[in-house]
Structure formats: C-alpha cells, structure tokens
Amino acid sequence: xxxxxxxxxxxxxxxxxxxxxxxxxxxxxxxxxxxxxxxxxxxxxxxxxxxxxxxxxxxxxxxxxxxxxxxxxxxxxxxxxxxxxxxxxxxxxxxxxxxxxxxxxxxxxxxxxxxxxxxxxxxxxxxxxxxxxxxxxxxxxxxxxxxxxxxxxxxxxxxxxxxxxxxxxxxxxxxxxxxxxxxxxxxxxxxxxxxxxxxxxxxxxxxxxxxxxxxxxxxxxxxxxxxxxxxxxxxxxxxxxxxxxxxxxxxxxxxxxxxxxxxxxxxxxxxxxxxxxxxxxxxxxxxxxxxxxxxxxxxxxxxxxxxxxxxxxxxxxxxxxxxxxxxx
Amino acid sequence: xxxxxxxxxxxxxxxxxxxxxxxxxxxxxxxxxxxxxxxxxxxxxxxxxxxxxxxxxxxxxxxxxxxxxxxxxxxxxxxxxxxxxxxxxxxxxxxxxxxxxxxxxxxxxxxxxxxxxxxxxxxxxxxxxxxxxxxxxxxxxxxxxxxxxxxxxxxxxxxxxxxxxxxxxxxxxxxxxxxxxxxxxxxxxxxxxxxxxxxxxxxxxxxxxxxxxxxxxxxxxxxxxxxxxxxxxxxxxxxxxxxxxxxxxxxxxxxxxxxxxxxxxxxxxxxxxxxxxxxxxxxxxxxxxxxxxxxxxxxxxxxxxxxxxxxxxxxxxxxxxxxxxxxxxxxxxxxxxxxxxxxxxxxxxxxxxxxxxxxxxxxxxxxxxxxxxxxxxxxxxxxxxxxxxxxx
Amino acid sequence: xxxxxxxxxxxxxxxxxxxxxxxxxxxxxxxxxxxxxxxxxxxxxxxxxxxxxxxxxxxxxxxxxxxxxxxxxxxxxxxxxxxxxxxxxxxxxxxxxx
Numbered sequence: 170x171x172x173x174x175x176x177x178x179x180x181x182x183x184x185x186x187x188x189x190x191x192x193x194x195x196x197x198x199x200x201x202x203x204x205x206x207x208x209x210x211x212x213x214x215x216x217x218x219x220x221x222x223x224x225x226x227x228x229x230x231x232x233x234x235x236x237x238x239x240x241x242x243x244x245x246x247x248x249x250x251x252x253x254x255x256x257x258x259x260x261x262x263x264x265x266x267x268x269x270x271x272x273x274x275x276x277x278x279x280x281x282x283x284x285x286x287x288x289x290x291x292x293x294x295x296x297x298x299x300x301x302x303x304x305x306x307x308x309x310x311x312x313x314x315x316x317x318x319x320x321x322x323x324x325x326x327x328x329x330x331x332x333x334x335x336x337x338x339x340x341x342x343x344x345x346x347x348x349x350x351x352x353x354x355x356x357x358x359x360x361x362x363x364x365x366x367x368x369x370x371x372x373x374x375x376x377x378x379x380x381x382x383x384x385x386x387x388x389x390x391x392x393x394x395x396x397x398x399x400x401x402x403x404x405x406x407x408x409x410x411x412x413x414x415x416x417x418x419x420x421x422x423x424x425x426x427x428x429x430x431x432x433x434x435x436x437x438x439x440x441x442x443x444x445x446x447x448x449x450x451x452x453x454x455x456x457x458x459x460x461x462x463x464x465x466x467x468x469x470x471x472x473x474x475x476x477x478x479x480x481x482x483x484x485x486x487x488x489x490x491x492x493x494x495x496x497x
Numbered sequence: 498x499x500x501x502x503x504x505x506x507x508x509x510x511x512x513x514x515x516x517x518x519x520x521x522x523x524x525x526x527x528x529x530x531x532x533x534x535x536x537x538x539x540x541x542x543x544x545x546x547x548x549x550x551x552x553x554x555x556x557x558x559x560x561x562x563x564x565x566x567x568x569x570x571x572x573x574x575x576x577x578x579x580x581x582x583x584x585x586x587x588x589x590x591x592x593x594x595x596x597x598x599x600x601x602x603x604x605x606x607x608x609x610x611x612x613x614x615x616x617x618x619x620x621x622x623x624x625x626x627x628x629x630x631x632x633x634x635x636x637x638x639x640x641x642x643x644x645x646x647x648x649x650x651x652x653x654x655x656x657x658x659x660x661x662x663x664x665x666x667x668x669x670x671x672x673x674x675x676x677x678x679x680x681x682x683x684x685x686x687x688x689x690x691x692x693x694x695x696x697x698x699x700x701x702x703x704x705x706x707x708x709x710x711x712x713x714x715x716x717x718x719x720x721x722x723x724x725x726x727x728x729x730x731x732x733x734x735x736x737x738x739x740x741x742x743x744x745x746x747x748x749x750x751x752x753x754x755x756x757x758x759x760x761x762x763x764x765x766x767x768x769x770x771x772x773x774x775x776x777x778x779x780x781x782x783x784x785x786x787x788x789x790x791x792x793x794x795x796x797x798x799x800x801x802x803x804x805x806x807x808x809x810x811x812x813x814x815x816x817x818x819x820x821x822x823x824x825x826x827x828x829x830x831x832x833x834x835x836x837x838x839x840x841x842x843x844x845x846x847x848x849x850x851x852x853x854x855x856x857x858x859x860x861x862x863x864x865x866x867x868x869x870x871x872x873x874x875x876x877x878x879x880x881x882x883x884x885x886x887x888x889x
Numbered sequence: 890x891x892x893x894x895x896x897x898x899x900x901x902x903x904x905x906x907x908x909x910x911x912x913x914x915x916x917x918x919x920x921x922x923x924x925x926x927x928x929x930x931x932x933x934x935x936x937x938x939x940x941x942x943x944x945x946x947x948x949x950x951x952x953x954x955x956x957x958x959x960x961x962x963x964x965x966x967x968x969x970x971x972x973x974x975x976x977x978x979x980x981x982x983x984x985x986x987x
C-alpha cells in the first residue's frame with residue numbers, strides 16, 4: 170500500500186515549501202476565511218498534476234463565478250452530495266484510458282474537496298462507497314462545522330452547544346444538542362490505508378499529511394479543521410489562532426491512522442476548553458454545566474485516542490510534545 | 498458477416514455496449530435492468546471487454562461517476578429503471594448541462610408508489626425535461642441498434658449530449674428475440690473512438706460546473722436547447738449511415754399502413770407491435786386504420802409527425818404514463834401541442850393505459866380505435882380516458 | 890469585474906458553461922474589499938520566516954529574491970491574519986492613505 174515514492178518523500182520544512190498555487194488570488198472567499206486557507210495549503214502540498222473535484226459549498230462558489238475561475242488546475246463540480254462519486258468516475262476513467270493507451274500514462278492526483286455537510290451528512294453515502302471500492306484518490310473534508318454557504322445551518326459536524334441558524338441558542342434548547350460525528354473513525358472503519366486530521370495552524374503537519382495522502386495508493390481521507398469568521402462570529406484575523414487553540418485544548422486532536430495504526434500528536438497538558446470558546450460568539454451562551462460536559466467528553470475522547478494508539482501501534486515512539494512551530 | 502441469433506434483449510444490449518468498446522460502466526442494479534449490468538460485468542471479468550466496471554453504491558452515484566468519467570474523456574455507459582432513474586434525477590440535468598455524451602439504457606418500469614416492477618413509461622416521462630436525447634425501441638433488434646447508434650449521436654461534436662435508449666421492462670428486456678448481431682469490424686467502421694471536445698486534462702486546465710449567475714444561465718440553456726434541437730439532424734445522419742452499412746432504416750416517426758388511413762393509433766415502445774396486429778385485424782375488416790409510432794421522443798420531431806399524420810381524421814393516442822390532475826398523457830400533450838396552431842386538425846382522442854404493467858392486448862387497441870371513432874363522431878370534448886380501470 | 894464579462898452572446902459561451910482560462914479570477918481585484926486598513930511590514934523586525942505568506946488566505950504575499958515578502962494590494966482583503974501571526978510583530982494593520 171505504501172508506495173516507494175512515499176518512502177522517498179522528504180518531508181516539507183519551512184524552507185522547502187512548494188511555491189505552486191493551484192488556487193489563485195481573486196477568489197471570493199470572506200476576509201480571513203480559514204477554509205480557503207486550508208484548501209490552499211492542502212492543494213499546494215499535493216501539487217500538480219491534479220484534477221480537483223468540488224462538492225457544492227463555499228469553496229465551490231467562491232472559486233467559480235462564471236466566467237472566472239480561481240482554479241489553475243482542471244476542476245469539476247457536479248452537485249452537493251457526490252464529490253466522492255464524481256471523483257470515483259474521474260479516477261476510474263483516467264485509469265482505464267491509460268490502460269487502453271488512449272491517454273499517456275502519468276501520475277495524476279485526483280482530489281475531492283467537500284465541506285462537513287457534503288461529507289458527513291448528504292455526502293456520506295457516496296464517500297462510503299468510494300472508500301469501500303478503494304479508488305486511488307484523496308478526499309479532503311474542509312470542516313467549518315456547519316452548512317456555511319447556505320447561511321450557517323447545523324451539520325452533524327457542528328460541535329455540541331454551538332449556535333447555528335438551525336440550532337440557535339434558544340430559551341429552551343441552547344444550541345447544538347448532539348456531539349460532533351466522528352468522521353475519521355468512520356473512515357478508518359472502511360479499512361482505507363490513510364486517515365488523518367489536520368489544522369492550518371500546524372501547517373507543516375498539514376502539508377506533510379496531505380502529501381503523504383496523495384502518495385499512498387488507494388483512498389486517503391483528510392479531515393481538515395477550517396475556521397469560519399462569518400459563521401463562528403470571530404474576528405477576521407483569528408483564523409490561525411482558533412485553529413491552534415482547537416488543537417491545544419484537545420477538542421480537535423491531530424492524529425493519523427495508517428492501515429489501522431493510530432499515531433497521535435501528544436498534548437498532555439491541554440488548555441481548558443474555555444480558552445477556545447471565548448473567542449467565538451457561537452459559543453457565547455455556554456453554561457458552566459455545558460462547559461463541564463464538554464471538558465469531560467473532550468478529555469475522555471482524547472484518552473480514548475491514546476488507548477487506540479497503544480492498542481494498534483505499540484511501536485509508536487513516545488514523543489515529547491513537539492517543539493512549537495514558528496507560529497509561537 | 499452479421500449473424501442472427503435468438504438472444505435475451507438485455508444480453509443483446511450488453512453485446513452492443515461491448516461492441517462500442519466503452520471505457521467505463523458505472524452500474525447499480527435495479528429490476529428489470531439487472532441482466533444488462535450483470536452481463537457486462539461478466540464480459541469485463543472474463544477479459545472480453547476492457548472497461549472499468551464501477552459497482553457504485555446507488556444510482557445517484559452511478560450517474561455522478563459517469564459524469565466524472567465522461568468528463569475525463571472516457572466513453573461511459575450506465576443503465577437503470579424506475580426508482581433508480583428517479584434517484585438520478587438531480588444529475589440528469591447536470592449531465593446534459595455539462596454536455597457529456599453519456600449513454601444510458603432505461604429499462605422502462607413504473608414509478609412507485611405503489612412499488613411495482615412492471616412496465617410503463619412513467620420513469621422516463623418524469624425525466625422528460627432533462628435535456629437528454631431520448632429514443633424508444635419497439636423490439637430487441639432496435640434496442641441493440643439504438644444502443645450502438647446512441648454513442649455516435651452523443652459524441653458528435655454538434656450534439657455532445659447524453660442519450661437515453663428506452664426499452665420496455667420485462668416485455669423487451671427479458672424476452673428472447675431474434676437479433677442480428679454485428680461483428681466488431683463492422684461496428685468499428687460505424688463507430689469511431691470518442692474524441693472529446695473538452696476534457697479534464699492537467700495540460701489544459703478547464704473548470705467545469707462553474708456557478709452560473711442570472712447573467713449567464715439562460716445563455717447556457719439556450720446553447721443546450723439549440724444542441725438538442727439540432728441533434729435531430731445528427732440522428733438522421735447516423736441513421737442514414739447505419740442503413741447504408743447494415744441495411745436497417747430508422748426514422749424519427751414510423752408509419753404502419755397509414756397510406757389511406759382515416760384513424761391513426763399513436764404509440765411509443767413495444768406496444769407498437771401489438772398495435773400493429775390490431776391494425777392488421779381491423780384492416781381485414783375493411784377499416785381504414787393505421788399506426789404511427791414515435792422513435793425519437795426528444796427532441797420531438799414535429800415536422801415528421803405532422804407529415805406522418807397527414808390525411809388522418811382521427812388520432813387515437815395511447816399513453817403509458819399519466820400526467821395527473823386531469824391532464825392526460827405526455828405523448829398526447831405533445832400531439833395536441835403540435836396541432837394547436839394548424840388550420841386543419843384531426844380529432845385527438847387521448848387514452849392512458851397499461852400503467853404498472855397492466856397488459857395491453859390486441860383487443861385493447863381495437864377498443865381504443867372504436868372509442869376514438871365514436872367520440873370523433875360525437876365530437877366529444879374530453880381531456881383523456883383512463884382505460885381498463887375496474888369499476889366493480 | 891466578473892459581472893460584466895459574463896454578458897456574452899449565447900454562441901460565445903464555452904461548451905456547457907466551461908471556463909477555459911485557468912486562474913482568470915486573478916482579473917478580480919479583491920483588494921477593493923479592504924475597508925481602508927492594510928498590513929505594513931517593518932523590515933527591521935522581519936526575520937523572513939514566511940509565515941505571512943503561508944497564512945494568507947488570498948496569496949497576497951510573494952517571495953522576493955532578498956528573502957523578504959512583497960505585499961499585494963490588488964488582492965489583500967485586510968483580514969489581519971498576517972499581522973496577528975507574525976512571530977516578531979513586524980506587521981501592523983494601519984489605516985490606508987486613500
């Protein structure tokens with residue numbers, strides 16, 4: 170499953186980052202959009218030649234206002250729930266055309282981009298099918314924790330307690346009542362070779378994971394945290410800060426699952442969850458009880474991740490908390 | 498040299514798809530289409546057809562994957578029926594808007610509810626407006642021929658639209674009929690490899706499926722409309738070509754014993770052959786009855802239709818789908834629309850029958866002709882009549 | 890502006906509404922979106938770490954030969970991420986002249 174080029178891949182360092190921009194300036198994303206930044210970094214890391222498939226959502230809308238496109242690579246958008254199915258067709262089409270010598274044999278990265286709605290909700294069926302069939306592609310979920318493009322409605326990825334327009338902080342029911350759906354676990358259950366979570370604040374980690382995902386033969390799933398100043402009600406300059414805090418509080422831990430083996434980024438002195446919530450008005454209404462519930466659950470889930478690592482990857486070297494990246 | 502064999506029509510269709518050397522088959526099973534995709538998977542697994550067989554997890558994904566593969570320049574085929582077609586609905590419009598030459602067999606089956614696996618045309622009629630070229634086969638040979646022709650029509654640079662080849666579920670799909678199969682060599686003379694006009698290619702990046710504001714939506718639709726209308730010319734050319742090579746002649750509207758006919762039955766699909774038997778029986782008795790059946794449904798061949806019905810005084814339309822709310826049937830609507838602006842119009846009697854697989858016999862057609870003529874005499878003013886409903 | 894470009898006659902619309910020129914969104918100057926606040930880099934403090942370039946959602950920084958970064962007024966939306974993340978606080982968001 171692990172290709173030779175993967176073994177030869179020298180990880181990106183701050184001085185060896187790819188300069189290529191598959192997505193160009195002039196796109197219509199909001200000021201300070203964390204999702205487009207995440208998309209940019211992933212696409213950059215994976216690199217060309219690439220064919221990108223987008224689901225309907227913010228990223229598709231802001232990048233393709235006819236007659237302009239921000240995509241410098243071939244790009245296809247069909248509908249909301251089928252990025253994985255369309256990408257399956259692209260991948261299978263390319264593969265057979267090369268086998269039949271109708272197009273020259275070349276390694277082309279097929280990458281599907283979708284939001285949390287287009288992945289965990291309406292897109293889950295097509296994603297599951299594509300993963301089960303084992304197509305050689307990378308599926309990137311850009312998770313901004315709600316249906317942002319249609320006006321901030323809740324998704325199954327909306328965190329517990331968060332205010333959205335369909336889970337408002339009401340007098341009776343204070344925000345989202347369910348816990349975030351565990352997409353990486355669902356993907357791992359499909360026995361695909363590579364699953365990883367990433368956050369743009371930890372950009373080297375993100376880019377290395379994206380590159381790895383593209384080099385591995387077979388399906389790879391990246392769950393990328395994507396901040397949304399508009400929907401989360403935070404300052405336009407806070408994208409990286411919230412993306413960092415979400416990891417530092419263990420609300421969104423960074424880990425990889427390679428052929429079922431978990432490797433978890435250690436964070437044994439996490440910041441309290443309030444540190445993360447206080448900067449976003451979508452959490453302004455959280456009560457002490459809710460905060461406690463969340464803190465307990467976050468702690469418990471993180472411990473469970475460590476247990477999964479111990480169970481599946483005993484060879485994992487116990488790492489110290491990694492040296493802080495230049496982000497400080 | 499072509500060979501004539503007794504073969505299940507579904508299998509014949511798979512043979513046609515094989516002869517077309519498709520690159521990608523995206524397949525999800527639904528009764529009564531299953532034999533087509535099953536047989537195709539056998540070809541692929543036996544190494545007889547070099548094709549990617551994608552066993553998708555739903556029909557929505559079947560068509561979505563087909564869009565993906567067609568967009569990279571792969572000749573793509575899929576097949577479905579009824580609920581599967583309904584599930585594809587969203588993507589049907591996108592496939593034609595993106596100008597992708599996907600070919601699909603639609604094995605016509607009633608739409609739920611109630612859930613029903615038998616034949617009528619409600620499934621394809623619900624997709625009437627999706628912008629696909631739509632053809633109807635009346636027998637196994639046609640199903641085979643139209644499938645092969647569909648690729649050539651779809652891929653023509655003047656068309657570049659997906660094509661649906663319709664055949665009646667069970668009544669055609671599951672029966673053994675005499676089919677004259679063609680040899681690979683012969684087919685290769687007729688159908689050349691797919692040369693996409695636009696494709697997803699890292700050497701020439703394009704963006705497909707951009708967001709279209711009110712400033713551009715109509716213009717894109719106009720382009721598709723012109724392509725669909727213009728496709729009739731291409732269909733005619735392809736049929737001419739096919740006739741020249743293989744000796745079978747197809748027309749958008751076919752006439753049977755219409756020469757001096759006063760009453761004409763109008764049908765689509767395999768019931769046309771049953772209707773022909775009724776025409777024969779009535780002609781025996783000296784009645785001046787004929788039949789026309791429509792092979793090219795979309796785009797609708799208005800000119801050829803009006804030509805074919807010239808001289809007739811009464812038209813008895815037999816629809817296999819209902820346009821509910823007191824309206825009638827889709828073919829009837831089209832016929833009436835074709836006649837609306839004309840100075841002289843025959844009397845049109847609209848009948849809806851055979852829904853959900855209810856059998857249509859020669860007697861049904863005789864009854865329909867009798868009723869149509871009786872109503873014409875009285876100049877009965879009615880939208881339509883639903884035939885065969887048990888009243889008691 | 891995209892709106893004006895889209896007013897083409899139907900025959901000139903590319904097949905299926907395709908966009909044939911990759912990356913032509915560059916024609917759209919999102920710099921117009923700024924509300925009179927822009928980042929300014931103090932080259933004395935700048936350590937050429939490149940994080941402003943890494944973290945810009947609009948790719949409004951470009952590498953220079955000498956290792957510093959050029960700011961692109963055409964595309965910067967003034968979000969302030971670069972100023973916030975600069976490890977040396979070398980970037981400040983200031984009011985724009987015009």
